Amino acid sequence: MENVFVMDHPLIQHKISMLRDCRTGTNEFRKLVEEIAVLMGYEAFRDLPLMEVEVRTPIESCRTPMISGKKLAVVPILRAGLGMVSGILTLVPSAKVGHIGLYRDPVTHEPKEYYCKLPESIEQRVVTVVDPMLATGGSAEAAVNFIKEKGGKQIKFLCIIAAPEGLERLHRSHPDIQIYCGHLDRGLDENAYICPGLGDAGDRIFGTK
Template sequence: MENVTIFEHPLIQHKISILRDKRTGTNEFRQLVDEIAMLEGFVALSDLPVEDVEVETPIETCMTPMIAGRKLAVVPILRAGLGMVSGILALVPSAKVGHIGMYRDEETHEPQEYYCKLPDPIAERTIVVCDPMLATGGSAIDAINQIKKHGGKNIKFMCIIAAPEGLERLHREHPDIQIYVGALDRQLNENAYICPGLGDAGDRIFGTK
């Protein structure tokens, strides 16, 4: 699929395998999510615009590239997406952070929005929407719809694990965005959980049940 990157880097695959293990505790799980987000972000942000600025080194003055314009906005889908924010901010500390709150209706499995706060103006920024799991795709699609309503244009979506159903649906609904996936899993089960997956990412990041 055009505009879709599925990572095959050994470091990302290794860390995802540890995430999957049910014996991996909260602290290690949280740290791994942070590290995977940073590794994915390194690639996802390779097209950030730069401009040459004058810098004085200990040897001489030179023109050297730095990130240009309004830079970056990171928008996690609450709550699990929060676990990926610090990894991206480690790469671009000047990034602004917005938040979109979604919860999944247990009967319909469809997302319900309860919060949306974005950096203003959002239209001039590169926007990275992050959520560890792309299952049905509903939350990601709705979050990106909201960002587009607010004027967002240059949008990327970053997840750690995706189901084929959710990836295809997101790509179909928003073919203009770039999608970055750490691992593409087999399928969704009857409860719309990713198989083999890693369980509930939010619960495992925050130590809740």
């Protein structure tokens, strides 16, 4: 699928395997999510536009490339997406951070919005939406809808694990955005959980049950 990138980097795959392990505790899980976000962000930002600026080195002045345009925006889907934000900010400390709050209806499994706050001038920014899990695709689809309604045009979506059902739905709804997945899993169970997955990412990041 065009604009869909499934990561094959050995470090990403190794760390995802550690995430899956039910014996991995909250602190280690949280650190792994952050580390994976750094590695995925490095790949996802490969096409950021550059412009040349004048810089004076200790030796002489030179023209040298820097990222052009407005600062990036990072938008986690609450609450699990928060675990990936620090990893992205490690790469781009100047990025602005927004938040989209969604919860999944336990019967329909469809997303319901309860919060949406985006950085100003969103239409001029490269917006990176982060959520560790892309299951049914409903939350991701809704989040991208909200961003586009606010004027966002350049959008990337990063997830650590995706189900084929969610990936297909998000790509079908928003074929213009770039989607980056750490790993594509087998599918969803009857409760719309990714299999084999890694359980509830939010619970494992924040130590709740």
